[in-house]
Amino acid sequence: MTGTPETTCTTCPYCGVGCGVLAMQEPDGSVSVKGDPDHPANFGRLCSKGSALAETLSLDDRLLVPQVDGKQASWDQALDLVAERFRASIAEHGPDSVAFYVSGQILTEDYYVANKLMKGFIGSANIDTNSRLCMASSVAGHRRAFGSDTVPGTYEDLEQADLIVLVGSNLAWCHPVLFQRIEAAKRARPQMRLVVIDPRRTATCEQADLHLKLKPDTDVALFNGLLAFLNECSAIDERYVGLHTSGFEEALEKAGACDIKTIAAATGLAPQDVALFYSMVARTPKTITVYSQGVNQSVVGTDKVNAILNTHLATGRIGKPGAGPFSVTGQPNAMGGREVGGLANMLAAHMELGNADHRQLVQTFWQSPAMAEKPGLKAVEMFRAVRDGRIKAIWIMGTNPVDSLPDADGVAEALRICPFVVVSEVSTAVDTLAYADVALPAAAWGEKDGMVTNSERRMSRQKSFLPLPGETRPDWWALAEVAKRMGHASGFDYAGPSEIFAEFAQLSATGNNGTRDFDIGAYSLVSEAAYNRMLPFQWPRASALDEGDSRFFADGGFFTPDGRARFIAVTSRAAPRLERRYPFVLNTGRIRDQWHTMTRTAKTSRLMSHIGEPYAELHPDDAEALGIQPADLVQVESPYGKVIVRALVSDRAQPGNVFVPMHWTDQFAAKGRVDAVVAPEVDPISGQPGSKFTPVALKKAAFSWHGFAILKHKPITLDFSYWALAPAPGGWRLEFAGEGEQSPRDLAQGLLQIGDVDVENGLMAVEDRDVYAGRYALWQGSALQGAVFLAPAPVAVSRQWAVGLLQQPADTAKDRLGILAGRPAADRPDPGAIVCSCFQVGANDIARAVSTGAGTLDAIGATLKAGTNCGSCRSEICSLIAGLQEKEVDHADIAQAG
Known part of the structure; x- marks a missing residue:
C-alpha cells in the first residue's frame, strides 16, 4: 500500500519540557514520529524517549475492556458499580471517606472534570496527584513568595543567560531537550557559564564549568550564604527590594553572616569553590537558577525553594530576559494539574481552597451542591488514610502508586485491605492493577485529545491520530459518566474535550481582572474546530490581544494582598544523624531512557539497551569496605523494605551515599521496587516526600550461582531469588541468580523449553559442574532460540554482543561453538555497553x-x-x-x- 502519510501535530507524553511531535501515520497503519520544527519548546529536537514513541504503540499489553473483580464487564456494569459504591460510602461515612489519586500524565480536561466532581459535587478535597511527588515544594515556595504558583520565566531565558545554575537537576538526562538548547547556546556564546549543584557527578556535570558536589539537603545553607554574600558585596537591587518586596531584613538576619569556611563545612564543599560560585552570581546580572527534584524531593524542599527565590528577589533578577528562578517539572502535564487545582489544597484556575471568596466564586460558577471547605489529604497521608480505614473507596487514574510512592509496600497493603479500589489504566503490566476491584480501560497517547502545559506555562494540544482500541475511553468521559450516575448530570454533560476546556477558560476569567495570575479567558468561547486548530501558547491569555512577553514580576505585580513579594526567612538545619544500623543515604531518581514505572518505555528494546537492570551506584571506598565488587548484587535496606540490585561502583557517588533508579517494578525485576525502601517522610509545608534522603544499610547479596540468558520468547515463570528482565532485539535478556540443588543443565533446559521442542537432545553445552558453571544454547535450524550462561560469580559475558546473537544466523559448527565460548569472534567486534x-x-x-x-x-x-x-x-x-x-x-x- 502506498500513499501520503497523514501528519498530526501533537505533544510528547513524557517530561515537562512539552516537546512538539509530528506523528506520521502511513496508509498501512504504521506510525513514525519526529520533532515538530515549529513548536517553540523544542524546535524539532527530541530526546531518546520521544524519538522512540512510535515503538511503544503496540496493543500487546493493553487493557482493552472494563473488568470487575478481574472478569470482563460492560462499561455500564463497571460505571454503575463505581457510582453505587462511592455514593454508598459517602452516605454512610461522609464525603471524606472517598478519594481520587490522579496523575500528571492525564490531560487538563481529565484533571478538570476530576477536580470538579470531587471538590464541587462530592464535597471533599480528597483528590491529589502524583505531581505531589515531584513539584509540590515549588508550588508551596512560589505561593509563599509570590502569592501565586507562578513560574516567572520562559525557556528563552536559558539561551539568553550569562550564568545558568542547575540545582538538583540532572537536566542532560531528565530534560534532555532543554539541555540541548543550553548546549547550543553555550557553543554560540562560549562566555556563558554553567554551574551544577548536585551531590552526584551526573551526565549534566560533564558540561559544567563548576560542579558543587554538596552534601545532601544542605542547599539552604548554600543559598542563605549566597544571600548574605550578595548583601556584603553590594549586589542587592535596593530599588527593587524597596518597591516590590517585604521581609528582606528578616530573611537576611536569619541567613546569618557570610562565613565561607562555615558554609563550606556545612555543605561539604571546598571553600574556594563556594567563594567562586558566590562571586560568579554576584557579578552576573543575567543569572537563571533552574531547579528540579533534588530541591523539591526533600523534607525541607519548600525552604530550599524559598532560599533560592530570596536570592533572585534580592537582586531584582526575576522576570527579565536571561534572569530568574525556574522550576522545571517532571511530567507532561504537572503544570496543567496545578492549573486545574489538582493538588488537595488548591482550587481550579489557581484559586485557593482556603480563600472563602475563591470557594464561593468557583461554587457559583459550577453551580455545585457541596463545595469542599478544607484541604484534602495529600498523597502520602491519603494512602495512610486508606490503610487505617478512613478512606473506604479510592479511584486511581494514570499512575502506579504501589511502585512510585514511598513506603510502597505499605501502599500495596493499604490497597489490599481497602473496601473498594478503582484503577483507570492503559496497560495490564502495572503492579497497581492487581488491587483493583474495577479496572477501567483508558485511552493512551495517540488516542486521546486534550491540553497539556509545560514548564514555561505553554499550553499545547495532545491530539489523537489513532482510533480508540477495544472499549477504551478517555478519562474525562469515565469521570463524567460516574458523575451522572451519582445524580450530577447537569454539571457533566460534555460532548467533548473542547467544551471542557472552554468552561475551564471561562472560569479562569471569572472575577479575575488581573487579580489572579492564571487567565486564559481568550478561549472561553472556543469552538471544537478552533480547539482542534489551536497552536501552542503561553498563559496568561486573557484576550486575543495578549501576545507578547509573558514573563512575570520584572516590575513587581505580585499576587499578594499588597502586591509585594515576600522574602521567606529560612534556617539551615543539619542533616539527620545516621544510625549505626543505617549508615548510608539513599538517593533515588531517573535515568536517561526510562520513564516513571516503565509501562511505556520498557516496551521498546532500544530504550532498554542503555541500562537494562536496576542498579545501586556507590563509591569505591564504600564498595571496598563492604567487600562489594563491580557487578555484584547488593541489598539496600531501610526500616520500610529492601531491594536487591546490581552494584555500579563509581566515584560519581559521594562516600556514604548510594543512588538507585526509581523505575523498576515487579513486572521487570524480582526485587527492584526502590520506593519500597524510601521513607514516607514529607515536607511539613508542601507534603512532598523526601525521596532523595533515606537512611539505609548496604550489604553484598550472596548467591550460590549467577546467570545470564538471551531468549527468543518471554519466559512464562521466573522462579529465581533474583531476576531482571528486559526486551531485546528479537527477544529478551534475563539476569538472574539463586541458590539450590537444581543442576545447571536442568535450569538451562527449563529456561529454553519452548512448546514441544526437544530441548534435551537439541541442546549444545559446555559445563563445569564442580563450580556450577555452564554455557547452553538451543537452535532451530540456523536460528538461535536462546542461550544460557551460568557461573558461580556474576557472568562475564558481553551483554550487547550476546543480545545481538538472537538476530544473527549460526550456520556452521564453528559459529555455534563461538557462541558457547561466550565472546565475539574477531570479525564481529563487541560494541560494548x-x-x-x-x-x-x-x-x-x-x-x-x-x-x-x-x-x-x-x-x-x-x-x-x-x-x-x-x-x-x-x-x-x-x-x-x-x-x-x-x-x-x-x-x-x-x-x-x-
Missing part, C-alpha cells in the same frame, strides 16, 4: 573510533552517528572521550618515565 540508544553505538565502538583519531564529539558523530539524532547521549560520549584521552596521557607519562 550501549551509549547511543538511537544508533545502538556502544562504549567499545567509541573507544575504537577514538583510537583511530576521532577524538571529539563531532568526530564521533561523523564516524558512528552517535549523538547526532536526539543528542541525549552527548554528555556520556564526551565523558568517555575525556576518560580515554586521559588514559592515553597517563600511558604516555609512564612510557616517558620508563
Whole structure:
C-alpha cells in the first residue's frame, strides 16, 4: 500500500519540557514520529524517549475492556458499580471517606472534570496527584513568595543567560531537550557559564564549568550564604527590594553572616569553590537558577525553594530576559494539574481552597451542591488514610502508586485491605492493577485529545491520530459518566474535550481582572474546530490581544494582598544523624531512557539497551569496605523494605551515599521496587516526600550461582531469588541468580523449553559442574532460540554482543561453538555497553573510533552517528572521550618515565 502519510501535530507524553511531535501515520497503519520544527519548546529536537514513541504503540499489553473483580464487564456494569459504591460510602461515612489519586500524565480536561466532581459535587478535597511527588515544594515556595504558583520565566531565558545554575537537576538526562538548547547556546556564546549543584557527578556535570558536589539537603545553607554574600558585596537591587518586596531584613538576619569556611563545612564543599560560585552570581546580572527534584524531593524542599527565590528577589533578577528562578517539572502535564487545582489544597484556575471568596466564586460558577471547605489529604497521608480505614473507596487514574510512592509496600497493603479500589489504566503490566476491584480501560497517547502545559506555562494540544482500541475511553468521559450516575448530570454533560476546556477558560476569567495570575479567558468561547486548530501558547491569555512577553514580576505585580513579594526567612538545619544500623543515604531518581514505572518505555528494546537492570551506584571506598565488587548484587535496606540490585561502583557517588533508579517494578525485576525502601517522610509545608534522603544499610547479596540468558520468547515463570528482565532485539535478556540443588543443565533446559521442542537432545553445552558453571544454547535450524550462561560469580559475558546473537544466523559448527565460548569472534567486534540508544553505538565502538583519531564529539558523530539524532547521549560520549584521552596521557607519562 502506498500513499501520503497523514501528519498530526501533537505533544510528547513524557517530561515537562512539552516537546512538539509530528506523528506520521502511513496508509498501512504504521506510525513514525519526529520533532515538530515549529513548536517553540523544542524546535524539532527530541530526546531518546520521544524519538522512540512510535515503538511503544503496540496493543500487546493493553487493557482493552472494563473488568470487575478481574472478569470482563460492560462499561455500564463497571460505571454503575463505581457510582453505587462511592455514593454508598459517602452516605454512610461522609464525603471524606472517598478519594481520587490522579496523575500528571492525564490531560487538563481529565484533571478538570476530576477536580470538579470531587471538590464541587462530592464535597471533599480528597483528590491529589502524583505531581505531589515531584513539584509540590515549588508550588508551596512560589505561593509563599509570590502569592501565586507562578513560574516567572520562559525557556528563552536559558539561551539568553550569562550564568545558568542547575540545582538538583540532572537536566542532560531528565530534560534532555532543554539541555540541548543550553548546549547550543553555550557553543554560540562560549562566555556563558554553567554551574551544577548536585551531590552526584551526573551526565549534566560533564558540561559544567563548576560542579558543587554538596552534601545532601544542605542547599539552604548554600543559598542563605549566597544571600548574605550578595548583601556584603553590594549586589542587592535596593530599588527593587524597596518597591516590590517585604521581609528582606528578616530573611537576611536569619541567613546569618557570610562565613565561607562555615558554609563550606556545612555543605561539604571546598571553600574556594563556594567563594567562586558566590562571586560568579554576584557579578552576573543575567543569572537563571533552574531547579528540579533534588530541591523539591526533600523534607525541607519548600525552604530550599524559598532560599533560592530570596536570592533572585534580592537582586531584582526575576522576570527579565536571561534572569530568574525556574522550576522545571517532571511530567507532561504537572503544570496543567496545578492549573486545574489538582493538588488537595488548591482550587481550579489557581484559586485557593482556603480563600472563602475563591470557594464561593468557583461554587457559583459550577453551580455545585457541596463545595469542599478544607484541604484534602495529600498523597502520602491519603494512602495512610486508606490503610487505617478512613478512606473506604479510592479511584486511581494514570499512575502506579504501589511502585512510585514511598513506603510502597505499605501502599500495596493499604490497597489490599481497602473496601473498594478503582484503577483507570492503559496497560495490564502495572503492579497497581492487581488491587483493583474495577479496572477501567483508558485511552493512551495517540488516542486521546486534550491540553497539556509545560514548564514555561505553554499550553499545547495532545491530539489523537489513532482510533480508540477495544472499549477504551478517555478519562474525562469515565469521570463524567460516574458523575451522572451519582445524580450530577447537569454539571457533566460534555460532548467533548473542547467544551471542557472552554468552561475551564471561562472560569479562569471569572472575577479575575488581573487579580489572579492564571487567565486564559481568550478561549472561553472556543469552538471544537478552533480547539482542534489551536497552536501552542503561553498563559496568561486573557484576550486575543495578549501576545507578547509573558514573563512575570520584572516590575513587581505580585499576587499578594499588597502586591509585594515576600522574602521567606529560612534556617539551615543539619542533616539527620545516621544510625549505626543505617549508615548510608539513599538517593533515588531517573535515568536517561526510562520513564516513571516503565509501562511505556520498557516496551521498546532500544530504550532498554542503555541500562537494562536496576542498579545501586556507590563509591569505591564504600564498595571496598563492604567487600562489594563491580557487578555484584547488593541489598539496600531501610526500616520500610529492601531491594536487591546490581552494584555500579563509581566515584560519581559521594562516600556514604548510594543512588538507585526509581523505575523498576515487579513486572521487570524480582526485587527492584526502590520506593519500597524510601521513607514516607514529607515536607511539613508542601507534603512532598523526601525521596532523595533515606537512611539505609548496604550489604553484598550472596548467591550460590549467577546467570545470564538471551531468549527468543518471554519466559512464562521466573522462579529465581533474583531476576531482571528486559526486551531485546528479537527477544529478551534475563539476569538472574539463586541458590539450590537444581543442576545447571536442568535450569538451562527449563529456561529454553519452548512448546514441544526437544530441548534435551537439541541442546549444545559446555559445563563445569564442580563450580556450577555452564554455557547452553538451543537452535532451530540456523536460528538461535536462546542461550544460557551460568557461573558461580556474576557472568562475564558481553551483554550487547550476546543480545545481538538472537538476530544473527549460526550456520556452521564453528559459529555455534563461538557462541558457547561466550565472546565475539574477531570479525564481529563487541560494541560494548550501549551509549547511543538511537544508533545502538556502544562504549567499545567509541573507544575504537577514538583510537583511530576521532577524538571529539563531532568526530564521533561523523564516524558512528552517535549523538547526532536526539543528542541525549552527548554528555556520556564526551565523558568517555575525556576518560580515554586521559588514559592515553597517563600511558604516555609512564612510557616517558620508563
